[in-house]
Amino acid sequence: MKTKQQASLCEESVFDQVYRDELQALYRFVYYKCGISSVAEDLAQEAFIKLWENCSKVEKEKAKAFLFTVARNLFINSVNRKKVALRFEQEQGKTPGPDTPSFLLEQQEFQQRLEKMISELTEEQREVFLLNRIDGLKYREIAELLSISQKAVEKRMHKALLKLRTLHDKI
Amino acid sequence: MKNDLFNDETFLARWLAQELTEAELEQFQQHPDFALYKQLAEGAQKLPKPQLKNEGVLLQKIKAKANKSSNLAPLKNTSKTKPIVSRRLIMGILGAAAAALLLFSYFNWMTPGSTTYESAIAEQKSITLPDGSSVLLNANSEIVVPANNFKNNREVRLNGEAFFSVEEGNTFSVLTDNGIVTVLGTTFSVYSRDQQASISCKSGSVSVQNNAGKSVTLKAGDRVHIINNRLGKLTKVNPDGIADWDSGVSNFESEYLSIVSQAIENQFGIKINLPDQLREERYTGSFLHQDMETALRMVFDPMNLKYRKVDEKQWEVVE
Numbered sequence: 001m002k003t004k005q006q007a008s009l010c011e012e013s014v015f016d017q018v019y020r021d022e023l024q025a026l027y028r029f030v031y032y033k034c035g036i037s038s039v040a041e042d043l044a045q046e047a048f049i050k051l052w053e054n055c056s057k058v059e060k061e062k063a064k065a066f067l068f069t070v071a072r073n074l075f076i077n078s079v080n081r082k083k084v085a086l087r088f089e090q091e092q093g094k095t096p097g098p099d100t101p102s103f104l105l106e107q108q109e110f111q112q113r114l115e116k117m118i119s120e121l122t123e124e125q126r127e128v129f130l131l132n133r134i135d136g137l138k139y140r141e142i143a144e145l146l147s148i149s150q151k152a153v154e155k156r157m158h159k160a161l162l163k164l165r166t167l168h169d170k171i
Numbered sequence: 172m173k174n175d176l177f178n179d180e181t182f183l184a185r186w187l188a189q190e191l192t193e194a195e196l197e198q199f200q201q202h203p204d205f206a207l208y209k210q211l212a213e214g215a216q217k218l219p220k221p222q223l224k225n226e227g228v229l230l231q232k233i234k235a236k237a238n239k240s241s242n243l244a245p246l247k248n249t250s251k252t253k254p255i256v257s258r259r260l261i262m263g264i265l266g267a268a269a270a271a272l273l274l275f276s277y278f279n280w281m282t283p284g285s286t287t288y289e290s291a292i293a294e295q296k297s298i299t300l301p302d303g304s305s306v307l308l309n310a311n312s313e314i315v316v317p318a319n320n321f322k323n324n325r326e327v328r329l330n331g332e333a334f335f336s337v338e339e340g341n342t343f344s345v346l347t348d349n350g351i352v353t354v355l356g357t358t359f360s361v362y363s364r365d366q367q368a369s370i371s372c373k374s375g376s377v378s379v380q381n382n383a384g385k386s387v388t389l390k391a392g393d394r395v396h397i398i399n400n401r402l403g404k405l406t407k408v409n410p411d412g413i414a415d416w417d418s419g420v421s422n423f424e425s426e427y428l429s430i431v432s433q434a435i436e437n438q439f440g441i442k443i444n445l446p447d448q449l450r451e452e453r454y455t456g457s458f459l460h461q462d463m464e465t466a467l468r469m470v471f472d473p474m475n476l477k478y479r480k481v482d483e484k485q486w487e488v489v490e
Contacts, residue, residue, distance in 0.1 A: 019230055027223040041223055045233055052237035114214045132187065133215035139188060157184035162177065164211050165204060 009055035009063060018063045019048060025135060026067050029145065032130040033075055033123050047071040068145045117167040125160035128153055176202065187212055289313045290331070292440035293460065300327070303338040307414070311437035331437070332362040334414035337375075349397040350381035359389070360414035362430060364437075368397040369430050373413040396427065420457045428452040431470055432488070439463040444487045449476070 007014045023044060030040035047070040051063060058066050118126060131137045131145070139157070143150040176182050176199060185191050186199060186208075199205055223229070288308060290296040296308040301321040308314060312331020317324065325343040336358045337343045345352040347363035357375025362368060370379050372389035379395055380386035381402045387395055392410045396403040408424040421438070423431050429450035432443045438460055456473060458466035471478050471488060478488045 016230065019233075020226075023226060023229070024223055028221050031221045037221065037223075040221075041229070044223070045229055045236075048230075048233045049237045052233060110210070111214055111218065114211065115218065117211075118215070118218075129215065130218075133212065134218055134220055139184065151181070154181035154184035157187065158179075158181050161183040161187075161208060161211065165207065168207060168211065 007060050009051065009058055009060055014060060015052060015055065018051070018060065022064055022067055023048070026071055028135060029068060029127070029131070030071055030075055032127045032134075035119060039075075043071050043074045046074055065144065069147065072146070113168075113171055114164075116171050117164050120167055120171070121160055121163055125156050125163060128156040129160040132157060183208065285315050285317045287313060287315045293438055300325075302340055302343075304343065305336045307334040307336075309333060309434075309437070311440070329361055329363060331364060332360070332434070334358070334360045334373075348382075349400065350379060350402070353378040353380070362434075363397075364433055366399045367427070367430055367433075369426065370395050370397075371408055371413040373410045394424075396430075398427070419460050421460070422457040423454050425453040425455050428454050428474070431458075434458075435463075435466055435470060439466065440484070442485045443478075444481070444485065446488065446490065449488065449490070 009015050009018065026047060027040050027044045030043045031037060034040065047067045050070045051058060051067055054066075118129070121129065127146070128142055131142050132139070137145075139150050139153045143153045146153070176195075182191075182195075182199075186196070191199065288296060288298050288306075290308040290310055290312050292311050294310055296312075298306045298308065298314065298316075300306060300316060302325055304325070306314060306327070309332035312329070312333055314331075314333060315328040317326060323341060325337075325341055326346060327344070328346045330348065333345075335343075335345065335354075337354050343354045345361050347361065347368055349363050349366070349368035352359070352361055352370055354375065354377040357377055358373040359375075359377045360369075360371045360373065362370070370377065370389065371394040372391055374391045376391070377389045378386055379389060379397070379402070381397045382400055383402075385402045387402060387405060389395060389405065392407055393405050394408045394413075395405055406425065412422040412424055421431075421434055423434075427450065429445060431454045432445045435441070435458060436443050438458075441463065452474065454470060454474060456469060458469040460466070467478055467486065476488055476490065478486055481487050
């Protein structure tokens with residue numbers, strides 16, 4: 001077992017750097033699954049605690065994979081896995097004013113409908129779709145995070161879009 | 172055409188990744204739903220990015236918890252999510268409490284801290300406090316009432332004379348330059364000017380503390396003085412006579428002449444020069460509020476004291 005790394009995670013500055021780099025992504029990763037920000041925060045927190053406790057066993061380069069794996073496993077085991085409507089935080093100043101041009105109104109309305117549609121996706125479809133669309137991750141990167149094949153990611157992505165297309169006529 | 176496109180299980184994924192061949196793309200662009208797919212995919216890119224806000228705080232929590240659990244079970248790696256949730260709840264409650272506190276202090280800073288009520292010479296003023304207690308201010312007096320949270324912190328500052336009718340509740344305090352009067356729910360009168368105070372309890376009981384920290388408890392009909400910071404002995408008075416100055420008469424029962432004389436000053440806006448050796452003479456009786464010269468006569472004549480006018484605003488008492 002390697003205990004002495006060039007940049008050990010047990011060094012606080014190294015750990016803090018990983019924390020700054022990965023926290024938000026990890027948080028979103030769980031958030032896309034369940035849509036509950038408090039659960040996402042808890043699991044991200046727990047994953048970093050695990051990382052800190054195991055700092056001597058995890059190489060810095062593997063920290064990200066470690067974090068996402070822990071978070072994923074925690075999520076699977078958590079009681080909150082029931083389907084919950086994903087709701088994006090509505091803090092973008094969405095309330096349209098009287099002067100808002102009609103094309104903007106339509107656009108805002110579309111975004112709101114889109115959020116509803118996305119919350120109707122399956123958990124697998126949604127996480128892949130949002131990791132790609134919002135976080136801008138490549139399929140290969142998503143595959144690594146989820147420990148699945150890139151092909152599986154692409155299939156989920158394809159299905160997600162088809163489902164959204166269908167939902168578009170209903171919602 | 173539609174089937175050709177979508178029988179491929181990854182077609183749309185490859186389209187988004189710009190991995191379609193030119194021929195495939197061209198074909199897709201002819202598709203009736205192409206514009207809609209584009210709108211969906213691009214719309215999703217514009218969705219707000221969920222953000223965790225308290226990064227720094229969370230890092231501290233992580234380290235605190237990690238250190239704690241590694242102390243308890245070194246290198247052991249058990250996964251527990253439940254305690255986190257409950258701890259989280261507690262943190263939430265603490266957070267809410269902290270926020271409430273912050274908000275509370277914010278309001279304290281933002282609003283005027285207190286309201287001051289003043290009565291002019293010869294004026295009496297009735298005030299109802301936020302807790303339902305009432306105060307009757309006698310002439311030329313001033314009372315300061317905090318604007319916030321009065322029900323939980325019943326504290327008023329008095330300079331002058333007032334009669335209190337206190338609703339039951341938390342401790343009610345009257346702060347004066349001469350001492351503090353504390354009650355639970357009662358009626359009492361406080362007179363405090365310059366270096367002298369007279370406190371009478373009409374019903375219930377009150378506690379009186381001078382600035383030196385000495386205190387005494389008054390029951391109905393008890394009166395105590397604080398003269399030059401010295402807490403006097405309890406004296407008995409008729410409870411019915413306490414603070415009936417609201418009826419146009421001021422009544423005194425073996426009261427210090429200095430206090431009686433001061434009461435006249437404040438009622439009529441004059442100055443009475445009272446020789447020092449007469450200050451502790453006791454007066455029992457009353458004076459009417461209607462007329463100054465009648466009042467002077469009612470107080471000083473029975474005591475065989477002579478008085479004369481120095482000028483419009485000043486009178487002098489001589490033996």
